[in-house]
Amino acid sequence: xxxxxxxxxxxxxxxxxxxxxxxxxxxxxxxxxxxxxxxxxxxxxxxxxxxxxxxxxxxxxxxxxxxxxxxxxxxxxxxxxxxxxxxxxxxxxxxxxxxxxxxxxxxxxxxxxxxxxxxxxxxxxxxxxxxxxxxxxxxxxxxxxxxxxxxxxxxxxxxxxxxxxxxxxxxxxxxxxxxxxxxxxxxxxxxxxxxxxxxxxxxxxx
Amino acid sequence: xxxxxxxxxxxxxxxxxxxxxxxxxxxxxxxxxxxxxxxxxxxxxxxxxxxxxxxxxxxxxxxxxxxxxxxxxxxxxxxxxxxxxxxxxxxxxxxxxxxxxxxxxxxxxxxxxxxxxxxxxxxxxxxxxxxxxxxxxxxxxxxxxxxxxxxxxxxxxxxxxxxxxxxxxxxxxxxxxxxxxxxxxxxxxxxxxxxxxxxxxxxxxxxxxxxxxxxxxxxxxxxxxxxxxxxxxxxxxxxxxxxxxxxxxxxxxxxxxxxxxxxxxxxxxxxxxxxxxxxxxxxxxxxxxxxxxxxxxxxxxxxxxxxxxxxxxxxxxxxxxxxxxxxxxxxxxxxxxxxxxxxxxxxxxxxxxxxxxxxxxxxxxxxxxxxxxxxxxxxxxxxxxxxxxxxxxxxxxxxxxxxxxxx
Numbered sequence: 001x002x003x004x005x006x007x008x009x010x011x012x013x014x015x016x017x018x019x020x021x022x023x024x025x026x027x028x029x030x031x032x033x034x035x036x037x038x039x040x041x042x043x044x045x046x047x048x049x050x051x052x053x054x055x056x057x058x059x060x061x062x063x064x065x066x067x068x069x070x071x072x073x074x075x076x077x078x079x080x081x082x083x084x085x086x087x088x089x090x091x092x093x094x095x096x097x098x099x100x101x102x103x104x105x106x107x108x109x110x111x112x113x114x115x116x117x118x119x120x121x122x123x124x125x126x127x128x129x130x131x132x133x134x135x136x137x138x139x140x141x142x143x144x145x146x147x148x149x150x151x152x153x154x155x156x157x158x159x160x161x162x163x164x165x166x167x168x169x170x171x172x173x174x175x176x177x178x179x180x181x182x183x184x185x186x187x188x189x190x191x192x193x194x195x196x197x198x199x200x201x202x203x204x205x206x
Numbered sequence: 207x208x209x210x211x212x213x214x215x216x217x218x219x220x221x222x223x224x225x226x227x228x229x230x231x232x233x234x235x236x237x238x239x240x241x242x243x244x245x246x247x248x249x250x251x252x253x254x255x256x257x258x259x260x261x262x263x264x265x266x267x268x269x270x271x272x273x274x275x276x277x278x279x280x281x282x283x284x285x286x287x288x289x290x291x292x293x294x295x296x297x298x299x300x301x302x303x304x305x306x307x308x309x310x311x312x313x314x315x316x317x318x319x320x321x322x323x324x325x326x327x328x329x330x331x332x333x334x335x336x337x338x339x340x341x342x343x344x345x346x347x348x349x350x351x352x353x354x355x356x357x358x359x360x361x362x363x364x365x366x367x368x369x370x371x372x373x374x375x376x377x378x379x380x381x382x383x384x385x386x387x388x389x390x391x392x393x394x395x396x397x398x399x400x401x402x403x404x405x406x407x408x409x410x411x412x413x414x415x416x417x418x419x420x421x422x423x424x425x426x427x428x429x430x431x432x433x434x435x436x437x438x439x440x441x442x443x444x445x446x447x448x449x450x451x452x453x454x455x456x457x458x459x460x461x462x463x464x465x466x467x468x469x470x471x472x473x474x475x476x477x478x479x480x481x482x483x484x485x486x487x488x489x490x491x492x493x494x495x496x497x498x499x500x501x502x503x504x505x506x507x508x509x510x511x512x513x514x515x516x517x518x519x520x521x522x523x524x525x526x527x528x529x530x531x532x533x534x535x536x537x538x539x540x541x542x543x544x545x546x547x548x549x550x551x552x553x554x555x556x557x558x559x560x561x562x563x564x565x566x567x568x569x570x571x572x573x574x575x576x577x578x579x580x581x582x583x584x585x586x587x588x589x590x591x592x593x594x595x596x597x598x599x600x601x602x603x604x605x606x607x608x609x610x611x612x613x
Contacts, residue, residue, distance in 0.1 A: 003409035004409040004410045006409075007409050007410075007411065007413070007414055008413045008414070010414075011413055011414035011417050011418075012413070012417070015417040015420070015421060018275060018421060019421075021275075021279065022275065022278070022279065022428070025278075025279045025280075026428075026429075031433075031434045031440045031441050032433040032434040032438075032441060033433060034433055035433045035434070035435075036435070036438065036499050036530060036533055036534055037285065037499060038433075039530065039533075040495045040496055040498075040499060040530055043495060043526060043530075044495060044496070090449070091445075091449060093445065094441060094442060094445050116521075117520065117521075117522045118520070118521040118522045118525040121522050121523075121525065121526055122448045122525055122526065122529055125526055125529050125530075126441065126444070126445055126448070126529075129441060129444075129533070130441060131433070162522075163519070163520035163521070163522045163545075163547075164518060164519050164520050164522045164523050165519055165520075166481075166485075166519055166546070166547070167519075167547040167550075167551075168546075168547065168550045168554075170485040170546065170550060171484070171485050173550060173553075173554055173582055173583065174485070174487075174488075174582050
């Protein structure tokens with residue numbers, strides 16, 4: 001039976017091909033532990049900013065649930081650090097040893113700070129993308145701010161300090177145009193109709 | 207990697223060209239399957255020929271198995287694949303009308319075109335009839351519209367409605383298909399009284415069916431899915447890029463582009479939409495983090511001709527959004543140095559006179575900044591008429607061209 005033979009050969013070949021590719025895929029290192037979509041979900045849905053009251057509680061040993069992690073380079077760490085902090089420089093964050101250290105911290109919650117806030121935030125993003133537990137917190141501001149406002153002279157006015165806040169009334173500077181309307185840059189009108197236009201696409205069907 | 211057009215590997219302008227090639231291929235397959243004969247098509251209702259069922263079941267199973275394995279290996283991003291949304295009542299009514307037409311005419315729309323090209327007169331009449339139907343539909347569109355666009359169900363999946371996992375559903379569907387092939391062959395033979403020597407001459411499908419079942423069975427035990435996509439950059443590279451000082455666009459460059467109303471630099475505001483409505487830089491687009499990796503702005507981000515600059519109040523959120531976009535493999539993206547706060551500090555809090563009278567560079571920079579300050583204060587930096595940013599328009603066009611299947 002020639003036809004049967006051909007069919008069998010073709011199916012064996014394609015099955016073998018798929019099997020080899022899947023196996024090769026399984027054994028190559030899986031770089032990320034979370035898909036990009038999951039990372040974004042975690043960034044949007046988990047509250048992760050810590051304030052200086054919490055820092056104060058940690059330093060005064062009123063709570064034992066957190067472990068401070070200093071992301072600055074070793075030299076800066078040697079000069080000074082927040083009490084109880086562990087040094088994991090940002091440029092060595094993804095090394096096996098650093099990841100192991102952070103994993104060992106649990107059930108305590110890692111609380112990151114660095115030379116600036118973006119650095120600490122990015123470190124959190126990288127750790128989450130690597131597949132670590134997304135219960136990682138970030139201290140607002142940087143080391144100097146945290147030390148000054150949180151420990152040295154604790155100031156309730158700065159307790160919720162973070163970078164991501166408007167420091168100016170921007171409209172006063174930019175909106176001096178003749179219109180004077182506060183909504184000078186409205187959402188592009190084109191975005192909204194997209195859904196309605198989409199519905200009218202010629203839906204096929206046999 | 208795939209889908210090719212949203213991922214920017216294939217130019218969207220070639221959409222129609224590929225539609226032509228695929229259409230010709232589709233028509234050829236339909237013709238080869240014998241679908242240009244209405245007798246063959248109607249056979250499925252009378253039980254003497256089940257080729258329609260077999261061809262479409264095969265096509266569905268092949269596509270399903272292919273998509274499952276490709277997305278498992280990270281070669282295709284299923285979240286970017288267009289799925290025809292469900293409008294419940296228009297689907298039911300349309301299905302009933304089509305069923306009637308199929309029984310009356312012996313064709314469905316795709317096969318009627320195939321049959322008409324082979325010169326069948328009844329198929330040409332069928333086509334003319336469907337043209338009349340289209341005309342009626344178009345002419346009285348306002349009357350049908352509430353049904354046509356109503357009862358929107360989103361994109362429900364069968365396996366979600368059944369409450370089982372995707373892999374189990376795939377496995378069950380493959381089993382159902384194989385059983386259906388065997389059973390319909392049996393019915394066909396009984397109805398036709400096929401002589402036994404013809405039955406013996408048929409090729410045996412035992413091994414292919416076994417292998418397909420084995421493949422789907424092993425899919426059940428594969429880990430959920432690869433976490434990284436083939437088009438993404440590895441974590442070490444992302445880590446290195448997060449320390450690269452070239453990821454920033456400095457305030458002066460951004461200011462210059464704003465004043466010049468340069469369309470080659472697109473500002474992307476990653477703050478919340480309330481913050482964006484309160485204040486935003488001229489010409490900025492407000493794109494949330496979900497949208498960065500979503501379908502809507504894919505085309506825009508894949509276009510690496512334009513310099514895209516993320517900003518928020520500071521660098522913090524902008525850098526997060528940037529990292530997400532960078533991981534997705536987008537090129538020519540930057541972060542506004544210092545964010546909005548830093549920009550305004552530079553422009554409005556800087557001295558008007560240079561400290562060193564002999565430093566030309568400093569003098570130029572200060573002169574530029576004070577000029578920019580003046581322009582911002584006077585509102586001259588704003589576009590005279592708020593125009594819709596260019597990228598959004600193309601995106602809408604793309605969305606309308608969502609490929610909808612059908613036979």
